[in-house]
Amino acid sequence: MNKRTTPWLLLAPALLIAGLYVLFPVAQALSMSLHYVNLFHPRTRPFVGLTNYLNALSDPVFWRSLFNSFIWVFGSVSMQFLLGFGAALLLNRSFAWRGVARALVIVPWALPSVIIGLIWTWMLDFNLGIVNALGTRLGLISSPIAWLSRPDTAMVAVMLAVVWQGFPFFAVTLLAGLQGIPAELYEAASLDGASTAGKFWHVTLPGLASVIATALLLRMIWVANSLDLILVMTGGGPGTATLTLPLHAMLTAWSGGNYGKGSALAVILTLILLGGMIFSLLGKRKQ
């Protein structure tokens, strides 16, 4: 073992499995997206060029799922962010039970998506859900709502569940960022006569900007890719009301048996995410 080969030997197992489980499937998915691959015609696999992509793009369901994905990602991540930021600001103040609050606020984060989906499906149940029970008793809604089976409320309902799951991530990340802002900056601002709002705009936000940008990017990628919560709660329905792009890709391949088109949809999703990522990284560099 000499100095040049040792690190590569140490990296080899990790590289090998990553190549097998990531690079190879990526290449496979790209190849499948250019072929007619169907579960129900396993013997033939003709090359069809971009047909799968054209089929996908000319399908109104694709555009609906793309629209749903935008609502799902931007709507739920902005709510997660606002709630998490609020929690972080509160946790950064001093009060007696701060340690306990800080520990407990992350509880939703630890649960599996499947269970989160089940809990919220149960809470949003038409007859026996606690949301309808409390809502009608407190007079917030006049009659029970079938949250998950109405096209106009289903998206809001699944977003509520993902906001619950995801806001602790922002609370914890932004709290760490807040604690990284030097206290001297606040003291200096006080000496200059800055108000609480002034300190927030001129010290807190600039000091937190890069943490916010990174946390938002990471979370958006995660939410854009995640499909288990929706799969458990609505399966994309009713109709296509909660069908997001990854779920559309999954169902096309899985239930539809159309591996070629499903792969094309997955590749389109990857390209959109990649584009978004490059765009935000370029923006960061420019600053």
Added chain:
Amino acid sequence: MKGRMKTVLVTELPMLAILAFALGPWLWMLLSSIRPERDMTRTPLMIWPSTLTLAHHIELLERTSFVENLRDSLIVAAGTVMVGLGLALPAAYAFSRFRFRGRTTMRSLFLIINMFPIVMLILPLFILMRQLRLLDTYFALISAHATFTLPFAIWLLTSYMDGIPTELDQAALIDGATRWQTMRFVILPLVGPGMVAVGIYLFITSWNEYLFALVLAGEQVRTVTVALQMFIGENGINWGLLMAGGTLVGLPATVLFLLLQRRLVGGLTAGAVKG
């Protein structure tokens, strides 16, 4: 006194509201799992249970496959911890202790793994596993979970190793120890806390995972997340049973998460905070 009032109004009350939102659904699951069946089918819903009972938990453990599902989940999660650490430790050591050409590229390359949507990778993986006759085995799930947790495991372990002074390795090397001995007897004991943190992260992620567990296994090897979801299909929904299952599955991950949170969250946020 005035300051105390202000703290209550602008800090403690809003914090309490957020905590109620965070904990409410968890507690509602717990409460639903220990209330009698007759409470679960009667409208209008009673918020407070008439009595408390463990009937749902007992039914779940005695009359369903849940104990086997728990065992499968445990095997897969424990396997993921071992395989994941086995892969991440040498890689982290290489990143932390060697300066070689391509090091930065390699570090970013591992992070890119997590940027590919699972939905794009899972179909080819399913086909690959089927051809290798590995579908529905512990191996399939363990290797998949270990791979997709690898980026974060390597990232976190590397930062732990960076915290161990290199003088210690150099002293050992000068004393005539081989690289392997240095790693085994100097680094490994010191990086213990970091390994515990990464191990718990691996365990929770594998324990909670659904999509791979559904697609790459699900019949012979059926983890709890897949099993719970399948309970829905079978003759209507028994919410008491499902909530009992949710409580039993959610408890270990939650407890581990609470135990570990400082360490894990520190590592998790380090990347984001450094920007």
